[in-house]
Amino acid sequence: MTSQSTESPGQQTAGQQDILAAFRQAFGHDADGVWMAPGRVNLIGEHTDYNEGFVLPFAIDLKARVAVRALPESRTVRLLSAQGSGSQGSGGALEFDLDHLEPGGEYGWASYPLGVAWALEQSGVTVPGFELYLDSTVPLGSGLSSSHAIECATITALTELSGASLTAQDLVLLTQRGENDFVGAPTGILDQSASLRGERGHAVFLDCRDQHAELIPFDAEADDLVMLVIDTRVAHSHSDGGYASRRAACEAGAAALGVPALRDLGPEDLAGAEDLLDDLTFRRVRHVVTEDARVLETVAVLTSDGAKAIGPLLDASHVSMRDDFEISCPELDLAVDSARTAGAIGARMTGGGFGGSAIALTPRALEDHVRQAVLDAFASAGFGEPRLFTVTPAEGARRLA
Ligand code: GLA
Numbered sequence: 001m002t003s004q005s006t007e008s009p010g011q012q013t014a015g016q017q018d019i020l021a022a023f024r025q026a027f028g029h030d031a032d033g034v035w036m037a038p039g040r041v042n043l044i045g046e047h048t049d050y051n052e053g054f055v056l057p058f059a060i061d062l063k064a065r066v067a068v069r070a071l072p073e074s075r076t077v078r079l080l081s082a083q084g085s086g087s088q089g090s091g092g093a094l095e096f097d098l099d100h101l102e103p104g105g106e107y108g109w110a111s112y113p114l115g116v117a118w119a120l121e122q123s124g125v126t127v128p129g130f131e132l133y134l135d136s137t138v139p140l141g142s143g144l145s146s147s148h149a150i151e152c153a154t155i156t157a158l159t160e161l162s163g164a165s166l167t168a169q170d171l172v173l174l175t176q177r178g179e180n181d182f183v184g185a186p187t188g189i190l191d192q193s194a195s196l197r198g199e200r201g202h203a204v205f206l207d208c209r210d211q212h213a214e215l216i217p218f219d220a221e222a223d224d225l226v227m228l229v230i231d232t233r234v235a236h237s238h239s240d241g242g243y244a245s246r247r248a249a250c251e252a253g254a255a256a257l258g259v260p261a262l263r264d265l266g267p268e269d270l271a272g273a274e275d276l277l278d279d280l281t282f283r284r285v286r287h288v289v290t291e292d293a294r295v296l297e298t299v300a301v302l303t304s305d306g307a308k309a310i311g312p313l314l315d316a317s318h319v320s321m322r323d324d325f326e327i328s329c330p331e332l333d334l335a336v337d338s339a340r341t342a343g344a345i346g347a348r349m350t351g352g353g354f355g356g357s358a359i360a361l362t363p364r365a366l367e368d369h370v371r372q373a374v375l376d377a378f379a380s381a382g383f384g385e386p387r388l389f390t391v392t393p394a395e396g397a398r399r400l401a
Pocket of ligand 1: 189190353
């Protein structure tokens with residue numbers, strides 16, 4: 001997360017004039033700097049993170065930028081978003097007091113920057129008051145970690161402005177603490193790891209037990225492929241019951257099978273597990289165990305044969321999420337099926353599920369055809385129009401100006 005951009009500092013600042021000017025207009029003085037963090041696509045490894053297993057996400061070229069100014073003698077936080085915000089406090093900004101933050105409170109989008117400020121303070125870092133202007137290109141609620149992009153951009157800024165010395169590993173855990181204990185979403189470490197550790201041209205292979213991370217070259221273009229995202233625009237929330245109930249089933253399965261986490265099981269253990277667990281818990285366990293194995297295989301196949309060889313693994317992952325983990329929805333299934341039928345070489349829903357986006361690894365020559373086929377399929381089914389775009393593996397969180 002400390003790697004440098006190839007642009008000179010002057011070029012970087014020039015590229016941030018829009019957000020610096022918006023900050024100045026909103027708060028009446030200059031920001032100290034601009035920081036960014038990207039959204040992510042999870043290539044494979046879903047609901048394995050909180051089971052201490054493996055994930056393989058990549059940071060994408062859609063990002064949240066924050067212009068921030070520290071208010072050293074103050075405990076006041078003022079927040080404004082280019083994508084719209086409430087209007088309490090001064091100048092249309094939302095205003096809060098760092099000494100009166102309530103975990104679980106109803107803060108809307110402000111819970112993301114406030115949550116990481118709160119988590120930093122809980123860990124002993126004194127965070128100054130601050131003013132923050134947010135501008136994000138990660139579509140909200142698209143399953144591409146729009147919330148983690150905000151959190152990771154903010155924590156990167158606040159760490160620097162507090163003068164704290166924290167590793168990427170610390171930032172991952174603090175961001176998780178903000179999500180779990182302040183925002184109230186019992187999520188794992190997948191999203192922030194991608195956003196903080198991502199690098200251009202690479203996916204991040206992460207062992208969620210010890211946070212060992214390895215960058216794996218992921219170059220779809222070399223195989224004349226594009227990674228198409230199909231945002232179904234079906235809203236989802238990981239603060240709702242579906243995510244928590246999947247997590248609870250995994251923990252119950254691990255306890256019943258006498259292992260610390262499902263990560264400790266392999267596909268060879270499944271036959272025995274089936275005898276010990278009720279059908280629902282067994283299928284939840286089977287998803288996680290087979291998904292961990294698919295992540296390892298994807299890393300091996302990517303390394304030996306490149307992106308063109310991973311299609312069947314993406315397909316198998318989707319089937320497992322649809323049938324065993326039951327976190328897909330009709331729109332995600334249609335996105336996957338219609339893209340595959342039209343020529344994508346592999347497709348799956350990505351992220352926590354219950355809505356959000358699917359990904360389809362698609363031959364470049366068929367991209368237009370696949371896009372049209374998906375749009376037609378959604379129209380015929382009477383579903384709302386999905387949003388389609390391509391992504392490439394991009395750099396993780398950093399200071400921009
Ligand atoms: C959400 C969570 C992650 C992870 C995924 C599912 O994105 O934030 O921690 O659990 O769902 O893989």
